[in-house]
Amino acid sequence: MNPAIDWKNIGFEYVDTGSHIRADCSDGRWSAPKLVTGNQLSLHIASTCLHYGQACFEGVKVFRQADGTAACFRAETHAGRLANTAQRLCMTPPPTALFVEAVTTLVRANKDFIPPYGTGASFYVRPLLLGTSPFIGVHESHDYIFLVMGMPVGPYYKNGLIPVKGLVQEQYDRAAPNGVGHVKAAGNYAAGMLGDKEARARGFDVSLYLDSATHTCIDEFTTSNFFGITRDRRYVTPDSKSILPSVTNNCLQQIARDMGYTVERRPVRWDELGNFSEIGACGTAAVITPVHSLTRGSETLTFGDAKTPGPVLSSLYQEIQSIQYGRKPDRYGWIQRLDA
Ligand code: COI
Secondary structure, three states: OOOOOOHHHOOOOOOOOOEEEEEEEEOOEEOOOEEEEOOOOOOOOOEHHHHHOOEEEOOEEEEEOOOOOEEEEOHHHHHHHHHHHHHHOOOOOOOHHHHHHHHHHHHHHOHHHOOOOOOOOEEEEEEEEEEOOEOOOOOOOOEEEEEEEEEEEOOOOOOOOOOEEEEEEOOOOOOOOOOOOOOOEHHHHHHHHHHHHHHHHOOOOEEEEEOOOOOOEEEEEOOOEEEEEEOOOEEEEOOOOOOOOOHHHHHHHHHHHHOOOEEEEOOOEHHHHHHEEEEEEEEOOOEEEEEEEEEEOOEEEEOOOOOOOOHHHHHHHHHHHHHHOOOOOOOOOOEEEEOO
C-alpha cells in the first residue's frame, strides 16, 4: 500500500503510478501487452486518432476486498464494449484475452495503488485504443496502440452519494440518432464539454441530454446513464440509439429486479418525470449519483431531499458496492479475483 496517499480524501483526479501497459497492432496482428515505465507517448503527427477521432476508451474498476484480495469488476464486459466501439469507429480492437491480460498485469504492477478496503475508494483502470497510421486522407488506420493506465480514485463528484443539481441541455446535442452516442468514442466527451462548462458556471453539477431528433425523450447525462424510480416501484431507464450501454446500469437493473422492482427499458418522456420519486445518474466512475433537481428552461422538477439520497437509490448503491467490495456473495459472476 502506498503510504503517501490520503486514501479517504482522494477525488477523481489523475495520479501518476509510474507505469502503464502497451500493446501494438499492425495490419490486424496484436503484440503481447508489455508493462512500460513512465507516462509519455510518441505518436506520428498525422495519426488518425489526432485528426479524425479514431480514439476510444473504457473504464474498469478494481476493488480491494474485505478479505484483503483484489477484484476486478466485469472486465470481459468492458472488453466487449470496447470491441463494439472499435467496430463502429472502424478500428481494430484488442481480443478480449489481451484486454483482460493487460488490465491484470497493470493491476498487479500497481498493487500498492489499490486503495485499502474500508476507504470507499477504488483503483480505476483506463484502457485506451488509438489509430496511429499517418493518413491525411480520411481513411481508417492500419496501426493501433492499446494502452492501459490506472490510478486510485475516490467519488467522481466530490461529495459522493449527495444529490446534485442537473441542467437539461437545450442548446447542444451530445449525439445524433444514428451516430456514435451508443459507443465510447473519445469525441463524445468533447461534444459535452461546452454544455457542462456553461452549466457549471450557472451552478449546476450535471448536464442531461434529450434525444436530439425531437427533444421530447431523455437520453443520458454527459458521463453517465439516466435512471429513475417511479412511485409504483418501477426502475425505468431510457432505450435510445444514442446512449452508451452502461455496465453499471445493467448491474443495477439486475439488482432492482431481484429487489422486486419492475425494470423498464423504454423511451422516457420528459413530461412523465413527475411520476418519478428518485432520479439517478449511473456509470463506472460515479457508480450512482442521486439527482435532486432537473432544470429545463424556466421549469425545475425536484426529486426527494436536497441533502440525502432517496431510499431506493441508497439500497441499490449499498447492494452494488457490497458485491464490488466482496461483502456479499457475487451471485452474478461479476467479480474476478486478481492475485494483487
Ligand atoms: C466511466 O464511468 O467510466 C466513464 O466513462 C465516465 C468518465 C468519462 C469519467
